Amino acid sequence: MMDYKTVSLSDQVFEHLETDILSGKYQRGEIITELQLCSELGVSRTPVREALRRLFQEHLIEDTPKGTMVLGITPKDYLDMSEIRLRIEELAVRGFIANMTEDNRKELNEAVDFQEFYLTRGDVDHLRALDGQFHEIIYAGCGSRVLQDTLAPLHKKIQQYRHNALQAPLRARNSVQEHRAILEAITARNADLAVEKMRQHIENAIDRALNGQEK
Helix, strand or coil: CCCCCCCCHHHHHHHHHHHHHHCCCCCCCCEECHHHHHHHHCCCHHHHHHHHHHHHHCCCEEEECCEEEECCCCHHHHHHHHHHHHHHHHHHHHHHHHHCCHHHHHHHHHHHHHHHHHHHHCCHHHHHHHHHHHHHHHHHCCCCHHHHHHHHHHHHHCHHHHHHHHHCHHHHHHHHHHHHHHHHHHHCCCHHHHHHHHHHHHHHHHHHHHHCCCC
């Protein structure tokens, strides 16, 4: 049974189910039912029904003759989201450099330091969390709520693909090295180089996630 405290019941059920879909716990094509979810989560039908309504709006599930089917994020969705990131994450990087303080530079540095530590331990779960943290620090410090509100949800939605991109040891090491290169360019306030390194990182992540290439 889930433990609900400050956030509303329906919000927590939605966030839980959204995470399960985006992480791949519920696979594309899988049929889910209200009764099944109520049993799994230990809640009544009302918050489950509200959560499902929001998942429909997010295009993560759909109605079929067989029942409610999980859609998740398809490879085409992932490519579309990555294309958006390629086009506007440049703005976030430039904004972060323009607004950078010593505190958020240290925060970004610590994220990479911890990534390198967990890389030596082969801890993919922590690496994936820190991968998200690295990008979210840039979004939060870029000086634009519009960019942050656009990029942060996209990065959350591709978490299963980020997991794939970090699953093999060589892929994980290369990803962390790319973060270090981005950090060094940001620290030097070299916006053009930081943007180029970020673009290479996103392009390589696409190859790692979809094609299994060891970039």
